[in-house]
Amino acid sequence: MHPKLENARKVLRWLGDSRRRLCEFPEAARRRAGFELWEAQQGKEPSDWKAMPSVGAGVNEIRVHTKGEHRVMYIAKFIEAVYALHAFEKKTQRTVQHDIDLARARYRALIEERRRERS
Numbered sequence: 671m672h673p674k675l676e677n678a679r680k681v682l683r684w685l686g687d688s689r690r691r692l693c694e695f696p697e698a699a700r701r702r703a704g705f706e707l708w709e710a711q712q713g714k715e716p717s718d719w720k721a722m723p724s725v726g727a728g729v730n731e732i733r734v735h736t737k738g739e740h741r742v743m744y745i746a747k748f749i750e751a752v753y754a755l756h757a758f759e760k761k762t763q764r765t766v767q768h769d770i771d772l773a774r775a776r777y778r779a780l781i782e783e784r785r786r787e788r789s
Contacts, residue, residue, distance in 0.1 A: 679712055680711045680713075680749075680751050680752050681711075681750070681752070682711055682752050682753075682754060683752070683753050684754045685755050685756075685776045685779075686772070688742070688754040688776075689754065691757040692704075692742060692754070695734075695740050695757070695759070696736060698736040698737065699738065699740040702734045702736065703734050703740060703742050706718075706732045706734070706742070707742065707744065707754065710730075710732075710744060711752050716732045718732070718733045719733060720733065722770075724774075725743060725770060725773045725777055726777035726781070727747075728745050728746070729743055729755065729777055730743070730744060730745070730746070731744075739759065739760040739761075740757070740758070740759050740760065741757070741758055741759075741760050741765070741769075742754060742757045743755040743756045743769075743773040745777065745780070755773040755776045755777055755780075756773040
């Protein structure tokens with residue numbers, strides 16, 4: 671981490687309906703996911719996560735195990751913010767393709783927006 675940012679907290683930016691969807695999680699899952707995102711904002715790794723290169727470079731998935739399985743796909747590699755791409759309840763062993771596609775589309779839109787801002 672950059673020395674000047676050691677104690678800094680990145681802002682959390684919600685893409686699409688990710689915040690609304692996370693708010694629909696049961697309370698225990700919502701609290702856990704919120705804490706894990708806060709950890710990402712501090713530059714730390716969540717306690718249970720996996721890389722999601724099929725969505726995009728640097729995208730990770732927070733895995734929340736409560737009464738059910740919940741996931742939050744996010745990207746924290748940019749200096750300005752942690753971006754929550756998608757939040758959803760997982761009902762099968764494999765992540766449903768629709769959830770991967772939605773997160774991938776939001777990731778691509780974010781990359782394009784950042785590219786436009788820099789030019």
